[in-house]
Amino acid sequence: MSVLVDEDTRVVVQGITGGEGKFHTEQMLEYGTNVVAGAVPGRGGQEVAGVPVYDTVQQAAREEDANASVVFVPPAFAADACFEALDAKGIDLVVAITEGIPTQDMARVYRKQQETDTHLVGPNCPGVITPGVAKLGILPGNIFSEGNVGLVSRSGTLTYQVVDNLTDRGLGQTTAIGIGGDPIIGTDFIDALELFEADPDTHAVVMCGEIGGEDEEEAARFIGQNMDTPVAGFIAGRTAPPGKRMGHAGAIVSGSGTGTAESKINALENNGVPVGDTPEEVADHIEDLL
Amino acid sequence: MRLHEYQAKQVFADAGVPTPASQLATTVDEAVDAAEDIGYPVAIKAQVHVGGRGKAGGIKLVENKEEAEEAADAILGMDLKGYHVSKVLVEEAVDFVNELYVGVTMDRGEGEPVAMVSTKGGVNIEEVAEEDPDAIAREHIDPAFGMHPFQARKVVYEAGVDRDVANDVASVLTTLYQLWDDRDGSDVEVNPLMITSDDEVIAADAVMNIDDDALFRQPEIAEMGEEAEEGDELEQKADEYGFDYVRLDGNVGIIGNGAGLVMTTLDLVDYYGGEPANFLDVGGGAKADRIANALDMVFSDDNVDSVVFNIFGGITRGDEVANGINQALEQFDEIPKPVTVRLAGTNAEEGMEILNEDLVTVEHTLEDAVQRAVEYAKEVEA
Numbered sequence: 091m092s093v094l095v096d097e098d099t100r101v102v103v104q105g106i107t108g109g110e111g112k113f114h115t116e117q118m119l120e121y122g123t124n125v126v127a128g129a130v131p132g133r134g135g136q137e138v139a140g141v142p143v144y145d146t147v148q149q150a151a152r153e154e155d156a157n158a159s160v161v162f163v164p165p166a167f168a169a170d171a172c173f174e175a176l177d178a179k180g181i182d183l184v185v186a187i188t189e190g191i192p193t194q195d196m197a198r199v200y201r202k203q204q205e206t207d208t209h210l211v212g213p214n215c216p217g218v219i220t221p222g223v224a225k226l227g228i229l230p231g232n233i234f235s236e237g238n239v240g241l242v243s244r245s246g247t248l249t250y251q252v253v254d255n256l257t258d259r260g261l262g263q264t265t266a267i268g269i270g271g272d273p274i275i276g277t278d279f280i281d282a283l284e285l286f287e288a289d290p291d292t293h294a295v296v297m298c299g300e301i302g303g304e305d306e307e308e309a310a311r312f313i314g315q316n317m318d319t320p321v322a323g324f325i326a327g328r329t330a331p332p333g334k335r336m337g338h339a340g341a342i343v344s345g346s347g348t349g350t351a352e353s354k355i356n357a358l359e360n361n362g363v364p365v366g367d368t369p370e371e372v373a374d375h376i377e378d379l380l
Numbered sequence: 381m382r383l384h385e386y387q388a389k390q391v392f393a394d395a396g397v398p399t400p401a402s403q404l405a406t407t408v409d410e411a412v413d414a415a416e417d418i419g420y421p422v423a424i425k426a427q428v429h430v431g432g433r434g435k436a437g438g439i440k441l442v443e444n445k446e447e448a449e450e451a452a453d454a455i456l457g458m459d460l461k462g463y464h465v466s467k468v469l470v471e472e473a474v475d476f477v478n479e480l481y482v483g484v485t486m487d488r489g490e491g492e493p494v495a496m497v498s499t500k501g502g503v504n505i506e507e508v509a510e511e512d513p514d515a516i517a518r519e520h521i522d523p524a525f526g527m528h529p530f531q532a533r534k535v536v537y538e539a540g541v542d543r544d545v546a547n548d549v550a551s552v553l554t555t556l557y558q559l560w561d562d563r564d565g566s567d568v569e570v571n572p573l574m575i576t577s578d579d580e581v582i583a584a585d586a587v588m589n590i591d592d593d594a595l596f597r598q599p600e601i602a603e604m605g606e607e608a609e610e611g612d613e614l615e616q617k618a619d620e621y622g623f624d625y626v627r628l629d630g631n632v633g634i635i636g637n638g639a640g641l642v643m644t645t646l647d648l649v650d651y652y653g654g655e656p657a658n659f660l661d662v663g664g665g666a667k668a669d670r671i672a673n674a675l676d677m678v679f680s681d682d683n684v685d686s687v688v689f690n691i692f693g694g695i696t697r698g699d700e701v702a703n704g705i706n707q708a709l710e711q712f713d714e715i716p717k718p719v720t721v722r723l724a725g726t727n728a729e730e731g732m733e734i735l736n737e738d739l740v741t742v743e744h745t746l747e748d749a750v751q752r753a754v755e756y757a758k759e760v761e762a
Contacts, residue, residue, distance in 0.1 A: 247638025247692045337643070341643070
């Protein structure tokens, strides 16, 4: 078992004719992902990496039975691409990789997503991978291995680091979800944790947070109140000064001091979640919890 | 991106928000002329992005020509919490009976904009939010509809604003929301919004922060931003190179890929007893020349005694990174600062073979690399 992505996931890639879209379509195919279609306005009838391209997501979903979309569309057009995927009948998962989408655009996309049953992951995220089955996004498949640890993270390369530490010790993963580093994202920590809690094959969860906002604090309370599956945590940004955006649009400690690493670490520890000081220590905690 | 007060005021005034008469000045003579023109008393206000400008001596109220000359001379060219003051706004002093706070921001937790009004204006609103949260009335706005007129009235009345000025305050709020929406604002606020004894409302300060990710469709604002840029030379250089960069106080320079991993590298430097000098994210898929630029940046920071490279390749390739490091270091007769490199992920093995170990120290784990770099920094310091 796994969450969000499994053997039946059939992917349409929005923006498949762009450099990134094409490269990662090839990578996804190589990993074994069922990429069944691309969608690019005006490019219907073409083929990319052996995959048929349609003019609209709806056509791709209808003709190829696609049920998931990955968005590699440039920032100025990415919100519209998300709306198109949310609107398409048959699509129940949208993974938005694009970094740099204006926040107000995402507020509208988020508002629309709330009215649907479709999962939206991202934007500004590395994607979702169910090791050995499929990956939707840009995660390097070779560092993941099959197993029973779920992983949810706001950051891409930090995820790779933690996964590497887990895989090194033979701790494989059910599914890893990169939820993205933007201030407004579709799937938040609580959504991902709920999915893992309901998955019988996920025996422990790693949650990698970072400074900014209060999602980690809310997730900590959720874990304390609603989860039987044990969780270990990591929080990046302990040394970040207030008022500075640390790379991710969402990674900023406010002038008044909300969104600090300290507040997040305390919230997690107060809810029984051990927090590693180093990525290596997170793997130690998971070993203990299993 | 944050506009200067004088720029934000111009945007507000153009949109119909009442603002005091004011003129921008870059020399003492200009400032005095402006003060004479506007008529005393006037406020002379430093145009820098520093909180608590008044307390730090960046705002002075003057009553006559001599005082204006003295104040302008003191403020122009002063160093205000690390920022050089090159412009002052000379502004009509407003005689007020009340000060309000009015603003619109994005509530990231809710994923919706929120309009806020408080009768506790004129002080730091974040402190009010913490100490007396009920003193701020809030109204969430559905981004699909925008702000309904009733919502502006509702939040104004909820805040306890006098009925005599409520309509005018609601009208200012409506304009602020419109600006927030049209100009891709992240925060748009007036604090204080002054109420005079004649029940006039006047925006005595103006804050306009714009979403950096939306500047591509806000050319006018982006142009103002070029004027508003200020501060650290290295941070400006990072902008040119297109790096996410933040300068800190320590002596261990840090270069990595991906915000979360770079933050983690900073944290580990601290954890192992060192002090991070910077955050530098080269981003995804960095090629050799980009890597060389990153090294150049960190080397040019005089505080840096030791540099650690931490790359976990997904779309970034270890061999590209290694070539970039070699290329940058081969230019030097003597390596200016010790460089420790850790490569993992895509093509890491190839990368480590390419790296010239006469020029860099190679470590295989994140923890080892950080500890090594911290040691080097301590040796240099000693």
